[in-house]
Amino acid sequence: METLQLDELLSYASDAEKEEWKALRLEYAHERGSLKLRQTIATQYPGLDEDHILVFTGAQEAIFCAMHATITSSSRCGVVTPAYESLLEIPKALGSQITPISLKPQSYGWAVDAETLRKAFTKKSFTNLILNFPHNPTGALLSLEMFNEIIHLSSINDSWIINDEVFRGLEHDSTKRLPPVASLTPRGISIGSISKPHGLGGLRIGWLACQNTEFLERTLFYKQSLSVCSSSIDDWLATLVVKNSSLLRRRTRSIALENLNFINQCIEKTQNKLIWTAPSAGCVAFPSLREDISITDLANSFLQNHSTMLIPGECFSHSPINHFRLGYGQKNFRELFKTFCTYLEMHYH
Numbered sequence: 001m002e003t004l005q006l007d008e009l010l011s012y013a014s015d016a017e018k019e020e021w022k023a024l025r026l027e028y029a030h031e032r033g034s035l036k037l038r039q040t041i042a043t044q045y046p047g048l049d050e051d052h053i054l055v056f057t058g059a060q061e062a063i064f065c066a067m068h069a070t071i072t073s074s075s076r077c078g079v080v081t082p083a084y085e086s087l088l089e090i091p092k093a094l095g096s097q098i099t100p101i102s103l104k105p106q107s108y109g110w111a112v113d114a115e116t117l118r119k120a121f122t123k124k125s126f127t128n129l130i131l132n133f134p135h136n137p138t139g140a141l142l143s144l145e146m147f148n149e150i151i152h153l154s155s156i157n158d159s160w161i162i163n164d165e166v167f168r169g170l171e172h173d174s175t176k177r178l179p180p181v182a183s184l185t186p187r188g189i190s191i192g193s194i195s196k197p198h199g200l201g202g203l204r205i206g207w208l209a210c211q212n213t214e215f216l217e218r219t220l221f222y223k224q225s226l227s228v229c230s231s232s233i234d235d236w237l238a239t240l241v242v243k244n245s246s247l248l249r250r251r252t253r254s255i256a257l258e259n260l261n262f263i264n265q266c267i268e269k270t271q272n273k274l275i276w277t278a279p280s281a282g283c284v285a286f287p288s289l290r291e292d293i294s295i296t297d298l299a300n301s302f303l304q305n306h307s308t309m310l311i312p313g314e315c316f317s318h319s320p321i322n323h324f325r326l327g328y329g330q331k332n333f334r335e336l337f338k339t340f341c342t343y344l345e346m347h348y349h
Contacts, residue, residue, distance in 0.1 A: 001196065001197070001198070001199035001201075001252045001255070001256070001283050001329035001330075002199050002252065002255050002329055002330050002331045003199045003200065003201060003202070004198075004199055004200060004248075009200070009237065009240065009241070010240075012240060012244045012247065012248070013240055017240060020236070021236065024232065024233065024236055025232070026232060026233070027232055028229055028232065029229045029230050029231065029232040029235045030229065031220065031223065031224065031228060031229045032053075032054055032055060032220065033053065033054065033055025033207065033230065033235060034055075034235050034236075034239070035050060036239050037055060037205075037235050037238055037239045037242070038050035038053040038054075038055060038207075040239050040242045040243055041053045041055075041192070041207055041209070041242055042209070043242075044180065044192070044242070044245075045180050045182055045183050045190065045209045046179070046180075046183045047183050047211075048182060048183060048209055048211065051213060052182070052209055052210060052211055052213070052216070053207055053208075053209050054207060054208050054216050054219060054220060054223070055205060055206075055207045055230055055235070055238075056205075056206045056207060056208070056223060056227065056230065057204045057205070057206070057226075057227040057230050057231075057234075058193070058195070058204045058205070058206045059164070059166050059191050059192065059193035059195075059196075059206030059207075060086060060206070061206065061223065061226055061227060062191050062206045062207060062208045063086055063087065063090065063162075063164065063191055064086070064090060064222070064226070065208075065219045065220075065222040065223050065226070066162055066189050066191065066208055066219055067090045067091060067094065067130075067162065068090075068094070068219075068222045069215055069218040069219040069221075069222060070128055070160045070162070070189075070215070071090075071091050071094045071096050071127075071128055072094065072095070072096070073094065073095030073096065074127075075091070075094070075096040075097070075127045075128050076096065076097045076099070076124050076125060076126050076127050076128070077091045077096045077097065077098055077099070077126065077127070077128045077129070077130055078099045078101050078120055078121070078124065078126045078128070078129045078130065079091065079098055079099070079100055079101065079130045079317075080101050080102075080103060080112065080130065080131050080132055080133075080135070081100040081101065081102050081103065081316075081317055081318035081319070082103065082137060082138070082286070082313065082316035082317060082318055082319040082320070082323075083100075083130075083132065083316060083317045083318065084132060084136050084137075084164065084316065085315070085316070085317060087130050087132060087164060087317075088100075088130075088317040088318070089317070091128070091130065096128070097124075099120055099124050099126070100317075100318045101116070101117060101120060102116075102318065103135065103138055103140055105138075105277040105288075105320070106277075109138075109139075109140060109141075109277060109278055109279070109280050110135065110138040110139070110140035110277060110279075110286070111140065112142065112146065114146060114149070117146075117149075117150070117153075118149075118153065121153040121154075121156075121157065125157055126154070126157055126159045127157070127159055127160065128159060128160045128161075128162065129150065129154055129159050129160070129161045129162070130162050130164075131150070131161060131162065131163040131164065131181070132163070132164040133147075133163060133165070133178060133281075134165075134167035134168060134170065134171065134280070134281030134282045135167075135281075135282075136164075136166075136167065136282065136284055136325075137284050137285075137286045137311070137313075137316055137323075137325040138277070138279060138284075138285070138286040139278075139279020139280055139281055139282045139284055139285050139286070140279070140280060140281075141171060141176055141178070141280040141281050142178060144176075144178060147178050151181070151184050151185055151188070154185065154187070155185060155187075158187065159187065160187045160189065161181050161185065161187060161188045161189065162189045162191065163180075163181040163188070163189065163190055163191065164191045165180060165181070165190050165191055165192055166191060166192060166193040166195070166196040166197070166206070167196050167197060167281055167282035167283075168180070168192070168197065169197040169245065169249045170196070170197050170249065170252065170253055170256065170281055170282050170283060171280065171281040172253075172256075172257060172260070172279070172280055172281055173280070176280065176281075180209065182208075182209035182210050182211065183209075185211075186211045186212050187212065188210065188211070189208055189209070189210045189215070190208065190209040190210070191206065191207075191208050192206060192207050192208070192209065193205070193206040193207075194206070194238050194241050194242075196282070196283075197245070197248075197249050197252060198241055198245065198248045198249065198252060199248075199251075199252050199329070200241060203234050203237055203238055203241065204230065204231065204234055205230060205234050205235065205237075205238040252283070252329065255283075255329060255330075255331060256282075256283045256328060256329050259328040259329070259330075259333040259334060259337075260278075260279070260328060262333070262334045262337065263276070263285075263326075263328060263337060264278075266337060266338065266341050269341055269345070270341055270344055270345070271345070272290065273289060273290050273293060273344050273345075273348055274287055274288075274289060274290075274341075274344065275287060275288045275289070275290070283327060283328055283329030284325050284326065284327050284328070284329075285325070285326045285328065286313070286323050286324070286325055286326070287323065287324065287326055288313075288320065288321075288322045288323040288324075289322050289323075289324070290322075290348075291321075291322060293322070293348050294322075295310070295312045295313065295322050295323070295324045296312050296314070298310065298344075298348075299311075299312050299324065301347070302340065302343060305343070306336075306339055306340075306343070308336055308339070308340070310324045310325070310326070311324060311325040311327075312324050313325070
């Protein structure tokens with residue numbers, strides 16, 4: 001997402017908060033995250049309080065610690081794919097048995113086949129289910145009906161559900177927003193982040209939410225060997241962000257939707273070179289190219305000629321062939337996408 005400058009973010013602070021900022025001491029933050037930050041985050045999770053929140057230096061650290069606290073070499077993990085690399089590679093490194101659960105492009109967007117999912121649960125008896133909704137890289141959302149079925153199937157097996165929810169809050173239709181998995185089941189683990197929905201990648205604050213406090217203690221054990229605690233500056237700023245989350249997300253969502261509309265206007269001009277499956281949330285999509293066009297060659301040449309990066313699908317585990325991730329959260333996206341479409345037209349016939 002388009003990032004904010006520090007002075008833009010501080011404009012959301014009250015006069016009292018601005019005085020706090022000026023007087024902030026650069027001491028160690030609490031290893032769990034400050035009480036104020038955890039209380040503020042907890043308001044996003046119905047039924048949970050600050051004791052159910054653990055703060056990390058970014059969502060990646062939260063994912064790493066949550067997986068180490070729940071997965072062993074005897075675990076059987078179902079992982080939604082294509083996957084952000086760590087969601088599949090960390091369980092694999094821990095020796096877990098992995099079963100990919102593939103998202104497939106449909107006319108209405110990317111989706112999980114319900115019957116395939118039911119059969120996988122029945123046959124594999126998962127100990128862990130690793131989700132990522134809203135999804136990276138496809139921008140997919142589950143229906144509430146499918147989400148509830150997953151919760152039900154997991155409860156039968158007493159499975160842990162880890163849901164990477166870092167794009168939560170950027171649903172294109174806010175009425176489609178799913179409840180956080182941590183609020184729905186004692187073995188549900190929600191991963192959240194400051195950076196993705198707010199355009200604040202430089203604030204290295206992520207967190208996990210879970211009803212199970214014994215799990216949180218195990219997770220804290222791993223964090224104590226990594227970052228130990230977050231930056232006190234990031235902790236303070238993150239509290240301001242979460243407090244003003246709806247206002248900040250209104251800005252980022254507006255940019256993403258304007259750019260998405262522009263993509264839809266341009267698709268016809270690519271003359272079937274680009275195959276588009278619309279995302280439902282977030283600021284990334286996962287289109288594909290015609291079979292005779294190499295995405296790796298295109299990404300390399302476009303980077304060399306226009307200093308703009310495309311992420312080939314091979315960077316995402318179990319990706320369909322010839323897809324690539326397209327980020328559309330920047331203010332200059334329309335200019336870049338127009339250049340990309342022209343480049344396709346000129347170099348591929």
